[in-house]
Amino acid sequence: xxxxxxxxxxxxxxIFFVSCSGISGSSDGDIIRIADPTGDWGFPSPYGxxxxxxxxxxxxxxxxxxxxxxxxxxxxxxxxxxxxxxENENMFTFNLRKDVTWHDGEPFDASDVIxxxxxxxxxxxxxxxxxxxxxxxxxxxxxxxxxxxxxxxPFLNNIAGTLPILPQHIWENIEEPLSYTGDDALxxxxxxxxxxxxxxxxxxxxxANHDYYLGEVDVESLAFxxxxxxxxxxxxxxxxxxxxxxxxxxTEDLKQSGLKLEEEPxxxxxxxxxxxxxxxxxxxxxxxxxxxxxxxxxQIVEISQRGFAVxxxxxxxxPANSLWYNDNTPQYEYNPLKAGxxxxxxxxxxxxxxxxxxxxxxxxxxxxxxQGDFERDAHIVKENLEQAGIKIELVSYESKTLDSKVENWDxxxxxxxxxxxxxxxxxxxxxxxxxxxxxxxxxxxxxxxxLMQSQLKEMDQNIRREMVYEIQEIYAEExxxxxxxxxxxxxxxxxxxDIFYTEGGVSLGIPIPINKIAFVDI
Amino acid sequence: MKKKYLSYIIAFxxxxxxxxxxxxxxxxxxxxxxxxxxxLLNLSAKTREYISSTYNLxxxxxxxxxxxxxxxxxxxxxxxxxxxxxxxxxxxxxIPYTIILMxxxxxxxxxxxxxxxxxxxxxxxxxxxxxxLFLVIFFSSFPxxxxxxxxxxxxxVILNILPFQGARTMYSGLGGFxxxxxxxxxxxxxxFSLVFVFLPSTYLLTRNSMISNLKEPYILLARAKxxxxxxxxxQHAGRNSLIPVATHTGLRLGTMMVTGTLFIEIVFSYPGIGxxxxxxxxxxxxxxxxxxxxxxxVLVLVINFLMDIFYVKLDPRIEYAY
Numbered sequence: 001x002x003x004x005x006x007x008x009x010x011x012x013x014x015i016f017f018v019s020c021s022g023i024s025g026s027s028d029g030d031i032i033r034i035a036d037p038t039g040d041w042g043f044p045s046p047y048g049x050x051x052x053x054x055x056x057x058x059x060x061x062x063x064x065x066x067x068x069x070x071x072x073x074x075x076x077x078x079x080x081x082x083x084x085x086x087e088n089e090n091m092f093t094f095n096l097r098k099d100v101t102w103h104d105g106e107p108f109d110a111s112d113v114i115x116x117x118x119x120x121x122x123x124x125x126x127x128x129x130x131x132x133x134x135x136x137x138x139x140x141x142x143x144x145x146x147x148x149x150x151x152x153x154p155f156l157n158n159i160a161g162t163l164p165i166l167p168q169h170i171w172e173n174i175e176e177p178l179s180y181t182g183d184d185a186l187x188x189x190x191x192x193x194x195x196x197x198x199x200x201x202x203x204x205x206x207x208a209n210h211d212y213y214l215g216e217v218d219v220e221s222l223a224f225x226x227x228x229x230x231x232x233x234x235x236x237x238x239x240x241x242x243x244x245x246x247x248x249x250x251t252e253d254l255k256q257s258g259l260k261l262e263e264e265p266x267x268x269x270x271x272x273x274x275x276x277x278x279x280x281x282x283x284x285x286x287x288x289x290x291x292x293x294x295x296x297x298x299q300i301v302e303i304s305q306r307g308f309a310v311x312x313x314x315x316x317x318x319p320a321n322s323l324w325y326n327d328n329t330p331q332y333e334y335n336p337l338k339a340g341x342x343x344x345x346x347x348x349x350x351x352x353x354x355x356x357x358x359x360x361x362x363x364x365x366x367x368x369x370x371q372g373d374f375e376r377d378a379h380i381v382k383e384n385l386e387q388a389g390i391k392i393e394l395v396s397y398e399s400k401t402l403d404s405k406v407e408n409w410d411x412x413x414x415x416x417x418x419x420x421x422x423x424x425x426x427x428x429x430x431x432x433x434x435x436x437x438x439x440x441x442x443x444x445x446x447x448x449x450x451l452m453q454s455q456l457k458e459m460d461q462n463i464r465r466e467m468v469y470e471i472q473e474i475y476a477e478e479x480x481x482x483x484x485x486x487x488x489x490x491x492x493x494x495x496x497x498d499i500f501y502t503e504g505g506v507s508l509g510i511p512i513p514i515n516k517i518a519f520v521d522i
Numbered sequence: 523m524k525k526k527y528l529s530y531i532i533a534f535x536x537x538x539x540x541x542x543x544x545x546x547x548x549x550x551x552x553x554x555x556x557x558x559x560x561x562l563l564n565l566s567a568k569t570r571e572y573i574s575s576t577y578n579l580x581x582x583x584x585x586x587x588x589x590x591x592x593x594x595x596x597x598x599x600x601x602x603x604x605x606x607x608x609x610x611x612x613x614x615x616x617i618p619y620t621i622i623l624m625x626x627x628x629x630x631x632x633x634x635x636x637x638x639x640x641x642x643x644x645x646x647x648x649x650x651x652x653x654x655l656f657l658v659i660f661f662s663s664f665p666x667x668x669x670x671x672x673x674x675x676x677x678x679v680i681l682n683i684l685p686f687q688g689a690r691t692m693y694s695g696l697g698g699f700x701x702x703x704x705x706x707x708x709x710x711x712x713x714f715s716l717v718f719v720f721l722p723s724t725y726l727l728t729r730n731s732m733i734s735n736l737k738e739p740y741i742l743l744a745r746a747k748x749x750x751x752x753x754x755x756x757q758h759a760g761r762n763s764l765i766p767v768a769t770h771t772g773l774r775l776g777t778m779m780v781t782g783t784l785f786i787e788i789v790f791s792y793p794g795i796g797x798x799x800x801x802x803x804x805x806x807x808x809x810x811x812x813x814x815x816x817x818x819x820v821l822v823l824v825i826n827f828l829m830d831i832f833y834v835k836l837d838p839r840i841e842y843a844y
Binding site for chain 2: 031033039040042043047048050051052053123124125126127128129130131158176178179181196198199200201202203205221223225226227228231234399400401403404405407419420423427436437508509510
């Protein structure tokens with residue numbers, strides 16, 4: 001009996017010890033709590049955060065960039081007062097603000113900016129491609145010249161508006177930035193001062209930076225806490241949290257409870273990926289077009305996504321990206337008859353069993369899908385294609401296994417998806433002619449490849465837009481993949497948390513409604 | 523005994539080798555898993571090279587193995603590719619939660635299972651036995667995550683009487699006793715879900731062992747000596763029924779941690795080692811997978827070793843077996 005009590009007593013001691021470790025919190029007063037189903041997005045330093053949008057958002061509260069996007073997606077100055085671009089020199093000149101101090105009280109100046117550009121050259125930072133930077137020169141304490149190695153249209157958005165400026169006096173001695181988590185690693189110039197990060201609990205706490213140069217920060221504390229998406233609505237209703245992403249089905253209920261809803265611009269694409277490099281029919285453009293006619297994307301949106309999605313555009317860029325979407329992109333309306341005609345033109349004959357045959361071989365393809373994700377979509381795609389005479393075998397894989405199969409072209413068809421289509425069309429290059437598994441790696445159409453490479457170098461936005469429009473038209477014609485839909489995602493929040501979606505996404509195009517300037521009185 | 527030590531050392535070497543090989547047999551590589559999904563990233567060749575060399579992913583596999591083994595003996599479990607933290611720090615931040623959750627669940631479930639098993643075995647075929655047996659078999663047929671989900675929905679969402687997310691209310695401004703109470707309240711649902719997961723097998727084993735022990739001549743002798751029922755039940759039959767239960771618990775520890783606790787931790791977003799393993803497998807974070815499994819391996823080996831010593835106390839005859 002004594003032993004039992006001893007064991008119990010040691011558990012109670014352990015509970016007390018564990019529960020008291022770490023920060024329990026700040027005053028309950030002016031704190032905004034934001035729910036996040038994943039919780040942990042890494043140590044919020046530029047090198048320590050996990051390389052995903054939510055990681056960037058948590059870092060961006062502490063660190064500032066040279067420029068930033070406001071609610072309408074317009075570029076506004078942050079650490080800089082103004083900038084000019086000299087086309088002849090291919091150089092940006094930034095006139096920096098003189099009233100900025102780091103969170104530790106040290107003054108900010110041009111040396112920090114130059115240091116940061118040199119630092120990412122030495123220690124590559126995954127969010128910015130430093131190869132476009134020829135040199136960063138300090139003209140005086142508050143003026144810097146950034147010369148580009150070649151013309152790079154998305155410079156302002158994808159480099160100046162993405163790269164967090166690091167304090168030289170701290171980072172100059174850091175040789176292993178990926179693992180640096182020292183006390184001063186989170187000293188920035190941003191509107192929030194780091195207070196706490198708890199990796200195992202998946203929580204973050206920030207305090208207002210009352211010396212913020214842009215204006216008064218009107219929230220005393222900001223916290224991110226781990227809450228699953230399914231339980232977020234209940235916690236929002238009883239005020240335990242102030243904002244969070246919610247399942248689309250509960251939007252009406254929450255609206256009636258007086259909460260505000262933010263609908264994320266649908267810019268995440270679910271696609272039918274096609275192995276166009278295989279020696280089968282999939283390499284034939286008319287066959288890919290036939291599949292596009294055979295698939296009823298409206299049915300997928302209405303049944304699989306319960307109406308909470310927008311039908312896919314054949315040109316990949318979603319209509320929600322109003323700046324770059326081409327309204328005249330040819331689309332493939334559901335038309336099984338036309339699909340049949342196209343397949344028959346390729347020499348296949350429809351048999352009595354409802355499938356196409358050629359030289360005794362049945363037209364059969366494997367459709368891969370990752371477990372849990374897209375399974376309902378895949379069932380509808382299978383049904384649609386089978387109705388059009390294509391026999392489909394549905395195979396399910398663990399998601400990373402499927403990514404690996406797609407990367408190695410070891411598949412016929414797969415349902416998968418990616419984000420990144422709401423901002424600058426540089427991401428279009430990554431998902432069409434880039435090297436990763438998310439890219440369709442399609443080089444068959446030289447005109448399209450050429451346009452993709454040139455649009456990056458076109459500094460005139462109107463001409464660039466024409467190029468991106470043409471890319472969409474060619475993509476829709478070539479169909480290296482079929483865009484099925486763009487899901488709609490929602491956030492709900494109360495009056496306390498005045499959050500908004502940034503047009504085109506935060507920074508590089510992150511579709512999360514937490515833009516730090518929402519908390520600043522400008 | 524020497525032979526026994528040697529077998530532990532061989533088991534350890536085989537396990538650390540498997541620990542190294544198995545994650546690398548998973549399709550997909552860590553760079554793709556950690557960075558590949560995010561289209562917004564600029565993963566240039568130079569950046570890939572820098573990350574690969576930082577985590578030794580560019581070295582040949584035998585060199586990686588050598589680095590892994592030598593660092594284990596230096597007490598260094600490597601560096602997480604996804605979490606960007608030393609693996610040992612990650613483990614140390616998760617282990618206390620798992621130990622408390624699993625340890626308490628094992629303690630409570632073993633206590634309940636043994637008492638119920640002894641009582642059930644004693645009253646074999648009677649109403650009490652039939653009722654308990656039915657309940658236990660009913661619960662044992664559910665997978666652990668289902669039990670967790672039912673508890674979560676009933677007590678957390680519908681009745682809304684207990685917290686069901688994480689291990690405490692973060693940034694609530696609580697301190698001292700109320701903070702510990704908050705922690706305890708968060709522990710209740712995952713703990714009792716786990717108790718229901720662990721209980722059935724121990725209960726059934728105790729009950730069966732009790733039934734066979736009750737037929738032994740020493741029970742007849744105890745009765746003949748005129749000892750009271752409680753003494754016969756617990757000190758004679760009950761104590762001897764514990765031997766297979768102890769073996770069983772020791773052997774099942776690894777499975778309990780990975781299967782039972784992992785699912786329960788995920789259901790309740792409880793920040794233990796199960797959640798860590800789950801995320802690291804999804805992200806092909808080799809160092810964390812290796813480190814977590816190494817921890818479980820060492821734990822199971824140590825527990826088995828302790829069990830070997832413990833049996834001798836429970837059943838002195840075992841000592842003569844060596």
